[in-house]
Amino acid sequence: MKEIICIVCPNGCHLITDGADRIEGYKCERGLDYAKAEMTNPTRVLTSTIRVVGGIHRRCSVKTDRPISKVLLMEAMERVNSLEVAAPVECGHVLIKNIMGTEANLVTTREVAGI
Amino acid sequence: MYDLIVIGGGPAGLAAAQAAYEEGLRKILVVERDGELGGILNQCIHNGFGLHYFKEELTGPEYALRFIRMVEKTRIEFKTDTMVLDVQPDCTVSMISKEEGYQVCEARSIVLAMGCRERARGAIVLPGARLAGIFTAGTAQRYVNIEGHMVGHRVVILGSGDIGLIMARRMTLEGAKVLACVEIMPYSGGLTRNIVQCLHDNDIPLYLSHTIVDIKGKNRVEQVTVAKVDDFKKPVTGTEFTIDCDTLLLSVGLIPENELTRKAGIPVDERTRGAYVFDNMETLTPGIFACGNVLHVHDLVDYVTLEGQRAGRAAAVYVKGDQKTENLRMMTLKAGKEVTYTVPQYIRVSGSADESAPVFFRVGRGILKGAVVVQAEDEKIATFNREHMSPGEMERVALPMKLLSRARVAEISVSVEDTSELLK
Numbered sequence: 237m238k239e240i241i242c243i244v245c246p247n248g249c250h251l252i253t254d255g256a257d258r259i260e261g262y263k264c265e266r267g268l269d270y271a272k273a274e275m276t277n278p279t280r281v282l283t284s285t286i287r288v289v290g291g292i293h294r295r296c297s298v299k300t301d302r303p304i305s306k307v308l309l310m311e312a313m314e315r316v317n318s319l320e321v322a323a324p325v326e327c328g329h330v331l332i333k334n335i336m337g338t339e340a341n342l343v344t345t346r347e348v349a350g351i
Numbered sequence: 352m353y354d355l356i357v358i359g360g361g362p363a364g365l366a367a368a369q370a371a372y373e374e375g376l377r378k379i380l381v382v383e384r385d386g387e388l389g390g391i392l393n394q395c396i397h398n399g400f401g402l403h404y405f406k407e408e409l410t411g412p413e414y415a416l417r418f419i420r421m422v423e424k425t426r427i428e429f430k431t432d433t434m435v436l437d438v439q440p441d442c443t444v445s446m447i448s449k450e451e452g453y454q455v456c457e458a459r460s461i462v463l464a465m466g467c468r469e470r471a472r473g474a475i476v477l478p479g480a481r482l483a484g485i486f487t488a489g490t491a492q493r494y495v496n497i498e499g500h501m502v503g504h505r506v507v508i509l510g511s512g513d514i515g516l517i518m519a520r521r522m523t524l525e526g527a528k529v530l531a532c533v534e535i536m537p538y539s540g541g542l543t544r545n546i547v548q549c550l551h552d553n554d555i556p557l558y559l560s561h562t563i564v565d566i567k568g569k570n571r572v573e574q575v576t577v578a579k580v581d582d583f584k585k586p587v588t589g590t591e592f593t594i595d596c597d598t599l600l601l602s603v604g605l606i607p608e609n610e611l612t613r614k615a616g617i618p619v620d621e622r623t624r625g626a627y628v629f630d631n632m633e634t635l636t637p638g639i640f641a642c643g644n645v646l647h648v649h650d651l652v653d654y655v656t657l658e659g660q661r662a663g664r665a666a667a668v669y670v671k672g673d674q675k676t677e678n679l680r681m682m683t684l685k686a687g688k689e690v691t692y693t694v695p696q697y698i699r700v701s702g703s704a705d706e707s708a709p710v711f712f713r714v715g716r717g718i719l720k721g722a723v724v725v726q727a728e729d730e731k732i733a734t735f736n737r738e739h740m741s742p743g744e745m746e747r748v749a750l751p752m753k754l755l756s757r758a759r760v761a762e763i764s765v766s767v768e769d770t771s772e773l774l775k
Contacts, residue, residue: 241547248543248739280548281398283410284524285496292386294499297396297412306552313524327416345396346412 240274242267279303283345284316286331291323291348298331300340308336316342323350353458354378354670355663356444358435358611361390362652363643364464365418366659367666371462372425374667379427380456382446384434388422389415390466392652394493397517399544403653414652438463438615440636460638460666463612463626464659467605467644469514475603477509479566479575488514488602492521501525503598507575508532509563511539511546513650513743515602520549522600529555530594533577535562535584538717540604540743542650562586563599572599605648612641622692623647630698630708631665631674632658640666647694647711650745654711661709682755684710687726687766691715691742700755707749712765717741719771723748726766727758740767 242249244266251261251271259271273279281303285295298319304312312335319331325348332342354376357364360383368381387393392400395411402408405417422429433448442458469487486494486502492514494500504527508515511534519529532550537560539546550557558577564586565576579590607625617636620627625646626634633640642662643655668674679699686692693712714721718740725733725748732755735748748765755763 241543243544243547248547248744250739280552281408282524283397285396285499287499293497295495295497297410297496299396299398299410309524313526327413345410346393346416 240271242270244270278306280306280309282309282312282316282342284313286316286319286321286344288325288348289320289322290350291325292351293348296321296325296348297345298342299345300335300338301343302338302340304335304338304340308338312336312342323348352378353380353456355380355460355462355666356442356456356458357381357462357464357663358438358444359383359390359464359466359643359645360385360388360429360431361464361466361643362392362415362418362655363466363645363659363662364390364462365415365422366656367462367464367640367642367663368427369418369422369425370660370663371667372422372427372663374664374671376667376670377426379425380458381422381427381429382433382435382444383429383431386432388419388429388431391489394489394496395517396496397521400652403651404656411652418656435465435611438611438639440615440617440639442638459670460640462659462662462666463634463639463641463645464643464662465608465611465645467607467648469601470604470606472601474606475601477566477601478564480568482566482568482572483570484568484572484597485566485599485601488512488518488600491518491598491600495521495525501527502600503527503596505530505596506598506600507563507577507594507596508600508602510534510601510603511541511557512602512604513541513545515600516541516545516549518600518602519555520553523553523555527598529553530596531555531577532557533561533563534559535580536560536742538741538743540602542743543739543741564591566599572597575599605644607645607648609645612645615639620692620696622686623694625694627697628695630695631668632662632695633665633669638666638669640669647692650743654745654747657709680756681761682758683762685762685764686712687724687764689714689716689718689721689767689769690765693765698750698755701752703752707751708755709747709749710765711745711747713742713745714740714767715742718767718769720769722768722770724766724768725750725754725763727760727763730758732758732763736770737767 392411392415400414578586640662
């Protein structure tokens, strides 16, 4: 028996699983899906920042537009850290399509005005 | 003369201004001390915002931008880089900025939405040397996420508030080694999902019932000493161990920033450290409303938005002269057993059958299964079942006016019965 704390929403349901088919304690379908994914291939949305040139701020926040495999996070960070954009930056701008073959795009999550 | 001046352009202030505009107010001014709107959301680059309000997971800046876009479409006025110096009970606001200098604006109503500030080293009487490398978690967050300075490489976090947990993950992603999260209480002050995603995911140990008893170094932090604490939060001799680190982040709580409120003579509740309010978010000074983290510290921005909208709508009703409160019965809400505070503290009981008053509160300890009991003297007027209640997660119940109007007394209490103990 293993306990998984669901992080899909702030309810933080405590799910119990036997590591195979039995999953108990979830309150919604999303919780069930989360527990299944946690047992097979846990995923997370990666959020970070990239360098901005000529903007009112030196960094612009970015995210993967869908969760990517947890084991790929650190490698993805290397890609993120190699990026640089010139201001002005729009929100939602695609920086890397299909990052590391995950089908997720790396996109900006804020605007940065130029100086 | 403005209809409404909103002090603070974060999520609470923007929601209030937008809601007041939708209710028909046209002369609205939002005053923000930072250079841009959005407040602290702009440095909270992680996702998980908006699950309740937008039914999707947004990052902080994205959540802020949705509201900035909304208010930009209106005729609401904004003054950024402008610091409010003084608020008078008659709704006169003095402010100062580089561009416009000192000026005084008059309004018919005010919404206080100044947010909160982090508790710093002095507030927790942290022992040890005064060295470089000690930051509040939110300051470090701003340095890393907006200003582009990495604050350290070997990090210890004192306190397990949400910002500290978020920074544990953030620093790890940026290549730092986060060695420990040390919490004096026997439970974490942060949301469960943050414990899981930030600490468990990165194998960062959480030391509950522990604190830092010494900080050593020459110019910068080089080592901290951690010790276990007893039931009275006193360090236990002999349990000390040291961690070599160059950075200490403090995540030891937030305090609503109510200097302006106090100066205006608006009564402040010492439990929430925010103004006393009625169910429409009006303070005890007529025409002045409060919402968001300046009123009480929230864990979720979604509820800040809803509270802001409630305050904005009420301000519009007040300005239009539609607020008929004289004939309404006033009820005092008391925090009962296991409950540390309630917001609002007062409810004006309206006769309307479909209305209800949202009541926010926190419990004083973790309760696995409990019943929230609303009581008028000995009579239970409502019960709500809840699971996994913890001091780190705000609870919310909606009290139907219909139920309240049936209560015969002027004081009702909100308490929690621990039903998990009954099961044993």
